[in-house]
Amino acid sequence: MTRSIWWIIIPVLLVLIGLLGYGLTSNPKHIPSPLIGKPFPVLQGVDLNGQPVSLGNINGKPTVVNVWASWCVACRQEHEVLLRGARRYADQVSLVAVNYKDELADARRWLRRLGDPYLWSLHDLSGRIGIELGVYGVPETFFVNSDGIIVEKISAPLSDAQFAAGVALISKQ
């Protein structure tokens, strides 16, 4: 065996270790949405009470759009965070929702039982709105600034810290 093998094994090991170390610091679940930096699409529908509502044209106030469903286990865990967040940042942001592929009765019962943090929830039974937004799993949350631009999207149950960070992102100007 010649010394040249050193020049193969050592760099390979170093690169491997470096990569894996880097991997530990990054979150594979965090997938940047192609929608980031784009205006929030104008989407219309009805809310859970049958009132017409429109996404994407939300009074020039920074908005948090949460996608949820009553059949989604992780949403239950996230719900507490949203209730707290909506109360704490009520004067800075509006919290609205897309109720995704849910039976009306189930969705209403859920909000009655757990509390309703949303201004309104757009009822998306068919999942059409979800497709427009590129939703691939609930819960998902979009942070939209006052210009209607999507600044951040999180495809996982939010933590309090994430909610606060998201609000900071869209309310600073």
Added chain:
Amino acid sequence: MQGFSTTYLVEFGHLAVFTAFLVSVIQALAPWLAGRFNAPALARSGISAAFIVLILMTIGGSILIYAFVTSDFSVLYVSQHSNTQLPLLYKVTALWGGHEGSLYLWAWVLAAFTAVLAVQGKRLFPLRLPVMLSVQAWLLLGFLGLILFLSNPFERLLPAIAEGRDLNPLLQDPGMAFHPPMLYFGYVGFSIPFAFAITAMLTRWETTLWIGLIRRWSLFAWTMLTIGIMLGGWWAYYELGWGGYWAWDPVENASFMPWLLGTALIHSITVQENRHMLQTWNMFLAITTFALSLLGTFLVRSGVLSSVHAFAVDPGRGLYILIFMVIVLVVAFGLFLAKGRVDSQRETVGSLMSREMLFVLNNVLFTVLCVCVMLGTLYPLALEAINGAKITVGAPYFNSVLVPLFFLVVMLMGFGPATPWRKANLKRLAMRLLPAALIGLVAMIGMLVWDPTAHWFAFVGTGLVAFSLMTIVIDSVRNALRRAQQNNESLPVAFARMLSRNRRYYGGMIVHLGILVIAIGLIGSGLFRSEQVVLMAKGDVLEIGGEKLRFEGTREFRKDNYLALQGRLRLLGTDTILTPERRKYPVQEAPTTESSIDENWARDVYVIIGEKFKDKYSVHAYVNPLVKWIWTGGLIIVIGIGWSLSQRLRQRRTRSSTAAISGTGEAV
């Protein structure tokens, strides 16, 4: 509520594992202490330590299992992964249903293998044994440290809760129950060749003297890994409900990489046993295969890669395993670079047309395959590190890069039995291969005629598999005929005796046969499957892949710890009723799909039932050709390995040869 006794029992188990940690420290330091204080008795204490550690780990493991069986939810881990309603089998297997328990199982298996090594070593290599046990002890310490300080399965939840969170429903399945332990037997099994290699470098132990000993360990580890991977695929196939069995998911790749390199190792060991060459390469393979086992554990347990295997992830644990792995890699490869050349090659490949050359090519191919899998697995991470882009490398990369390489492997398999050691007579070789080559060609043309639109993989694959299959068959029949003639035996008797006399060789051939049978299944199901998703009302008939299915309605029922919706579909023209289910596990609130499969040698009809829309249900149906061949091939492989390993039993019984033992024994 749990009584006082159980409470203390769990603490006792915790204490046992802590003691195991301390005893392992002794085991790890024994040879150095012995050298330093010039007291050989100290070195022997390492041997006792190995047994004590196993006993302590078994106490800890048994108590954990007891806690699961008695639903002691004052143990946090039990409360997170079990439930009073869980069937007994899954209560036991829930031990490895989560992170903490999986690592515990790893360490437990390591302790068990180390004890077996100690028994073997006392007889065959007593002088080297303490060093080897020390290597094992350092590995065990790494895992015990993680278990005790960062992911402790004995952690308490006081006051206890009344009901546990239940085992992930996807894991409540016989295939999944035994998939992880098999993989761990494989991963941990490769620690033994690793320990041999490290010990050899530390004590200047000539490779030739121990290479025969690691053969059996490597074969064992390889077999366990094979079974583990097959079980995983089988489970994914009927439980996950996407009609496939392998997705090139990072976690799957994590177990596939050591498998590939382990395959190379098994073959290169054979070369070294027959010819004095490849010593350094073998050393390298032994180290790297185990390193990949560690990498596999790291990838699975740290969650650095996006995977369908969404385990709970804790960066602290990931960092620990990474640091541990770095230490092992640096020490092992450092030693290898400094002292890897324990003994030098005395022979080289003389002819390009010789069996050793085929073995070398085999090793090159499997190493390249392993590197390709690793590139595909880590590439997304590399790209993200460089420019932040998020991508996944999917099946198209792996299939287009790896399948052609596997074709070459299949071809080598065909050349193998016909090519002699040292140097082949080219003309004679060509004559021996000709019949099989012709049959292969016919198979290839047959495939072309049958379906000219198929992917080129189909023609080439079919041709090569037929060729290799035939060389094995023809070669065996030829040898049997010759034997029958020489010994005046009838052909079946000659055939049976031939198989029985040279079990190592024919065991290997049976394994090759199994691989080829799997290849047939992969070609069939990979390239010729049909798939349909339709909404069906009662009485509707679905036609797919030449089969007709009539939807006959649904029923709902409750069983054990779940609620089920079951559809009934009749396979027209037969009595078969397929009953796919959707289950809801109230405690975990997680739904699972249970596919229903009608299988025969030609195809699987695979049905799952989906959502209800008004009075219709969505039905997802597949016809997957030749899937049964894959599982059968796996079985054949296990039989082949068993046959190969039984060689020594035969030798012991007949007392005709002691080569396997004394020839590789210690000669210090």
